[in-house]
Amino acid sequence: MIKIEEIKIREILNSVGKKAIEVEIRTDYNIRAISSSPSAIIPGKREVITTNKVNESKLNEMIYEVCNRELKNQEEFDSILDSYMHELGSNICLPFSLAFARIMAQIQNLTLVEYIEKVANYKKYRKSPIPLIATFSGGVHNQKEKGSIQNIMLAVDIHPFSKAIQAITDIYSYIENELKKKDILIAYGSSSGMIVEEMTIDEKFEMVLNTIKTLNYENKVTIAIDVAAEHFFKDEIYIYQGKTIQSNELNDILNQYIEKYNITYIEDPFDSKDEAYWKKMKSEYKTISIVGDDLFATRDKYINSELANGIIIKMNQVGTLTGTINAFCKAKRENMTTCVSQRSIETEDTFMCDLAVALNATYIKIGGPRRGDRIAKYNRLLRLEEQEKEII
Secondary structure, X not given: OEOEEEEEEEEEEOOOOOEEEEEEEEEXXXXXXXXXXXXXXXXXXXXXXXXXXXXXXXXXXXXXXXXXXXXXXXXXXXXXXXXXXXXXXXXXXXXXXXXXXXXXXXXXOOOHHHHHHHHHOOOOOOOOOEXXXXXXXXXXXXXXXXXXXXXXXXXXXXXXXXXXXXXXXXXXXXXXXXXXXXXXXXXXXXXXXXXXXXXOXXXXXXXXXXXXXXXXXXXXXXXXXXXXXXXXXXXXXXXXXXXXXXXXXXXXXXXXXXXXXXXXXXXXOOOOOOHHHHHHHHHHOOOOEEEEOOOOOOOOOOOOOOOOOEEEEOHHHHOOHHHHHHHHHHHHHOOOEEEEEOOOEOOOOOHXXXXXXXXXXXXXXXXXXXXXHHHHHHHHHHHHHHHOOOOO
């Protein structure tokens, strides 16, 4: 049994210089742990409520409850958080859940990876996940390109992660330098994808593909895309790159990208309402990852392997470690690939890296190798590789 002695809540800065919540917990064992939560630019429609505005009375009520009982395990602690989720939101509840997990790992003399495995009852031979690295950003990540693909990414299938980093930095830096020579790199998106002017989507694909070939990574690195179609779907139609199109037209456009640029991973190609086209794409492309983010929102009640063969796992879409693990385990039972993902607005918390390794996720989205909040994830994966002898 664990008794919480003290909870501190502080405001810290997130990756866009705004306020995020950090939670510090101290137990009767005098063990301390801290955690913080990322947030989204625009939360998906199926996510649990996400807010950084604190309902002080409800927050104090929840703190009183968790501090005035002896807690047995993660599930019990997270069930208390769930009962306050509607009033407080996942961005407030998640740091409590993750800090408690770090406390329990210390008490049980386990690494965080080992503790997550124990909670999930999920022990597999570990392999470093395939990093997905943003190179070009559009959509809601780029105000100049609303109604476009949100991210063009690299899928770097090189193990271990310390070897993948070389390919990541080689390709990303090469593209960055080429854009600077052309004087068209104007900013970096929230996931450190590059924002440019005067480039078509096809020109971006061509640049990434040509760079992969030029640097001799053709057999190891492919293109992945996050379409984020929910964000340009309105009144039953898509407004893509300034044009109003129907589902079948978007399907044709995406099929052309897949075939022309050897895309191996495609995320949220359609709105969650557009189930017929989700099923159509899944049936037509057996060997690529068709992945649901806004479609499933890390909530097990939405997971349906008839619609997609992969799922994005974002902890603050559901708000607790237990809820995250429940969604992950349901997806694995349905033989889906899994991708543990950052959010658009991040903190330096690296819990997601331990989660990805513990659950043997297929992919991990950590953003481009720029900005401290993203680099913190890179460095955590490097440390985990060193610590976990079973990672290959």
